[in-house]
Amino acid sequence: MDTNFLERFLVIFALYNLLATIGVSIYGIVARPHITKKIIALTILGDALNVLAIFLGFKPSSIPPVLLKTDTISEGDIIKFATSAVDPLPQALVLTAIVIGLAVNLFLIFLALQIFRLYGTLDSRKIRELRG
């Protein structure tokens, strides 16, 4: 088992873990009856998808996309930075997605609270029987 094989195995193992996390959280959204549990699974689904997006921009033995030296910068510094840093575009998209996801999920929590006020339960099977 050479180093190259192990590196590839670790990357694929991490990728499959993320895919399995997405699968389990979709199971949680679809099959669990309680609305709070559905919201928890939805937050996990969003997190796993964000990690997957960042994973696409990753490369081994790289640096973060932040240029630390700004005072006396030469062309060589910029070329070295551009060839060694990771892809910043998925990070920029995920950054906004996390905050907007939080706002939307908080709205869902407010809706769940309102459902509890009106129906007295958060179990989706019981809510279906009540019908207002």
Place this chain on the structure above:
Amino acid sequence: MRRSYIVLISLISVIFVLAYLTTYMGILGPISSDTRYLAKLFLALTYNPDTSTSLRYLTAMSPEAVTAIVWDYRGIDTFYETTVFFMAIVSALTIYRGITNIESKTQGSGLSIIVRVVTKLLIPMNIAIAVSIAVHGHLTPGGGFQAGAALAVISVLLAVVFSGYSFGKLGMGISKAVALRSMGLLGIATVTLLPLIYGIVAGVQTYLMQNYMKVDSPFTFPIYAWGQLISGTLIWLNLAEFLAVSFGFFVIFMLLSLREETVKKYLGVGDGH
């Protein structure tokens, strides 16, 4: 319960075996040791002080590539993301319509005195960290979104440690928080529209959300202020987004920390079944 642990262990084994098989058969190749061409362009142009070449029309003059993409290269994208954020907060507010201010009549029960004193010491530090993240957003990792999330932690601390009625005592009503959040949104709108107004007044071609001069447009925001790199619009947009995000979450957690009896009295819904 034991059955679910067996399911968990078998799932992990399946993942392990599948990953081994995929690696062995070589379906998925090794992870690329090179980024895409577009990523290289972003990274090379994000901070490029060379004014002799035509690259000065493309640079964002910010050493932080993520903030440069968020507010300069894909600024309109973030503008619409902020709109979604705005709509989510407004939708949450419509559920709680009618509640404009939290009365501080009721004495809320907080946590013990030790926790209160420690929290009182922590809150100024938290504010300092959040403002620092926002102001240095174009230089170091950070920016408006990160600083807003960091400041929103204070609202949770206040609600949990001092009970939800401490907001009223601090003079931070819901309408005030909404006003501060609207100020942040107004700041973003102002920075977005300034190039347009300049273009109409001066009679030159400009673009919405323009940061520096383009080939066919001479308008440019100041890159340096008092010898410090401020990266044109980036610092202003970061500060405005900081206000919008942090006070948006403040409103939400203020409403969440209200007692159920108070909310039911205002909303006029029944007390369930």
Place this chain on the structure above:
Amino acid sequence: MDITLVLIAIFSLVGFIFTFLAVIEKDLPKAVVFSAIQSAAYAALFYLLRAPDIVLVYLPVSVGLYPAALFFLIGKSERVEE
């Protein structure tokens, strides 16, 4: 060989285990705590994937604000599933 890849594999596995536990757990506060542990593992993952910006925004959001909001929801509604 890069130690980062080993840590990425370990933290993604930790994230998967705690996601599973959070989804099957009947007691909802416990499920929220499992979800917070999964979030901490993902924050480490973001750091290892060279995304310090995301770590700064993800830590307060996922370890601080989400559990707090969910605890508010559970405190005002039901504690146990089924």
